[in-house]
Amino acid sequence: MLTERQLLILQVIIDDFIESAQPVGSRAISKKGDIAFSSATIRNVMADLEEMGFLEKTHSSSGRIPSEKGYRYYVDHLVSPQVTEGDKKLINNVIQDGFFEFEQVVQKSAQILSDITNYTSIILGPEVFETKLKQLQILTLSSQTAVAILVTNTGHVEHRSFSIPEEISASDLEKMVNILNDRLHGVPIVRLPEKLNTEIVDLMNKYITDFEKSYDYLKAAFFNDNPVKLYFGGKTNILMQPEFKDIDKIRSFYSMMEKEDEIANLLKDTTNGIKVRIGHENKVDAIKDLSLITATYQLNEEQMGTIALLGPTRMEYKRVVNLLNTLSHEMSDALYMWYKNNE
């Protein structure tokens, strides 16, 4: 257990280091207004804290920097739930200002999150378990080409162009779509493939000659690609952080950022609520010297997506944690309202 004084010093050191990115010396601390001890005393405390594993030295006579354990303690015990009014306003603006389309809001949120923090934001989702098919439409553009448009009850629109196989006539196509619309309206998107594979196939074969071919086309068009969507904000913000001063680090960062599925997995692996992963607590090598803070947003009890911020371990945890907290709640609320309207 830490004494009051150790706690205070630890907090001051971490706060200072988060701001300056420089090792913190005993003298500098003793000069701060709210510290009443001499530098020698502080040196003793620092030595204790180092022994306990909360602090580190970069070399034998340097000032101290927080260890990962130090950050962990800081996050767990010293981050007070202070809400910055300014930040809160910004978030409210994004969320409320014309909630037209969910993706827009997500995109904008990612943007603003990275803008005000100067870290890189990643938003995953939403995984729309409750989204239902509103309409499926196929529009022929020419004798050989057509575009299929799928609309959900949330206003999400997917579309694919495809070539019409020669064996299929326009009237067959029309018939097919009619049947599909009739049968699939209101079916949750996640259950579409299953539904298609069971009931629909039989039905279709009755009415449409050579159905298999066109069906394959349709299936390929909509159900093959990864439904998970990642939104990024401030991908280059990280360049401004002093810890990214050597190229190799930048390279490895960006090459990781390109592996979207890996990032998606990273963000999926989270419990509800806010989670802070510091340095080696991350399982992916490329970010073992960064911190990742994730928060989930949801609708009812159903998890829908994740908001995350990626920055140096020397992160403004206090601010960021509260920011994510606020944003995830706002998003959840907004989603709730949206769904209630579109039920």
Place this chain on the structure above:
Amino acid sequence: MLTERQLLILQVIIDDFIESAQPVGSRAISKKGDIAFSSATIRNVMADLEEMGFLEKTHSSSGRIPSEKGYRYYVDHLVSPQVTEGDKKLINNVIQDGFFEFEQVVQKSAQILSDITNYTSIILGPEVFETKLKQLQILTLSSQTAVAILVTNTGHVEHRSFSIPEEISASDLEKMVNILNDRLHGVPIVRLPEKLNTEIVDLMNKYITDFEKSYDYLKAAFFNDNPVKLYFGGKTNILMQPEFKDIDKIRSFYSMMEKEDEIANLLKDTTNGIKVRIGHENKVDAIKDLSLITATYQLNEEQMGTIALLGPTRMEYKRVVNLLNTLSHEMSDALYMWYKNNE
């Protein structure tokens, strides 16, 4: 005018430097198989070439590097139209392999272009002067929300969600869409705003009460945002180039890459065919030490878009010029076929 020998030496130096990124010395050249002169002779030639402005030294006793004038000469006189069979195949694959949707092809082209060159590719367009409205549809999701879907004859789909103003009834909305579809079918997209503002307004006012409001919504949804689209490939490739070894350069590069409208202007300002801009030939400061190669692709005589590659001035001009040439032709051909089908 350059002598045969000067030409040869210049070519060898530039080729070597493009490959190695290191100043080229006289000894290294004399050792190459196809050079029959001693290093001393080559030194003399190099001195001449430097005097003429084609070469530079990084310091008084260094090897030579090409000047911008040198590259310019190289591009204008020494780039032979050699087509790499391998590259050509790659391009053909992208273009032909299921030309479903134009945007997909563009996206994929950008990707492959950057992959095989290791530079950053930018594709602008297409500016679809000939694109016509195929269908406009409004789908109500709830009593307050709706999604508008616009489909063109090229299979391009745009959509926007919006709130339905309280004054407007569902039937009015339906009426409006019917009229719009009737009147606007086949109208080129670029002429939509004009058409809307003249004929349609009067017509609508006759049939629909309080038309202005809903019309404003519709207009805002589709015609306010920038119609120019940029596709990037390999934004991070440039990090691998040895000239990007200091952070400030990386920073300025990425901050430029974020100004999409500036880049769009850069790419718009081009005549038909291939254009190489070397270093200071670029008007934008941030890329004054890079080279930008642009090629247009088109349909009939109408310019439609631009493909570009951005890399260090030390670029593989030979390869890249031919690559862009091939790709732009392939894209033009593909576009031509596509339009013919959808006429």
Place this chain on the structure above:
DNA sequence: CATTAGCACTCGAGCAGATGGAGTGCTAAC
């Protein structure tokens, strides 16, 4: 007995000088 002043010590950053290699320009010989 906790706190603090004082001092010796350590380490890194930054600068000056030495060294060696790669490359040039010039001159004289072929």
Place this chain on the structure above:
DNA sequence: GTTAGCACTCCATCTGCTCGAGTGCTAATG
């Protein structure tokens, strides 16, 4: 005209040095 040879230049690298910031320890202090 071409080339061998040589003096010269500059950079990159290494070494040694100093200086300042910071520590740990000890002894004095309240």
